[in-house]
Amino acid sequence: MVPLAEAWDSGADAWTAAEREAYANDLGDARALIAVSATSNRSKADQDPATWLPPATGYHCQYVTDWIADKTRWSLTVDTTEHEALADQLSRCPNTPITVTPAR
Numbered sequence: 001m002v003p004l005a006e007a008w009d010s011g012a013d014a015w016t017a018a019e020r021e022a023y024a025n026d027l028g029d030a031r032a033l034i035a036v037s038a039t040s041n042r043s044k045a046d047q048d049p050a051t052w053l054p055p056a057t058g059y060h061c062q063y064v065t066d067w068i069a070d071k072t073r074w075s076l077t078v079d080t081t082e083h084e085a086l087a088d089q090l091s092r093c094p095n096t097p098i099t100v101t102p103a104r
């Protein structure tokens with residue numbers, strides 16, 4: 001969900017090689033690794049929700065809640081611009097719970 005470069009910039013740079021490998025291959029939460037088309041993957045690249053959202057607007061609430069869950073699961077930081085974008089999107093998703101199981 002959260003690209004490796006974004007994770008690196010959000011705290012994964014301080015992780016051990018084993019922690020980074022666990023993150024990159026996280027099968028403990030179905031939201032972490034999502035199959036998408038090559039076009040969509042290239043479009044997203046390493047962007048966060050401040051600069052990229054899926055083209056399917058009906059998926060935005062799911063996308064931002066999954067993004068938040070993934071960042072929380074791995075104790076990754078959220079920068080100010082990213083936080084504002086997430087808050088803006090969440091304001092359109094009333095009563096959407098986010099459940100998280102910490103990875104570490």
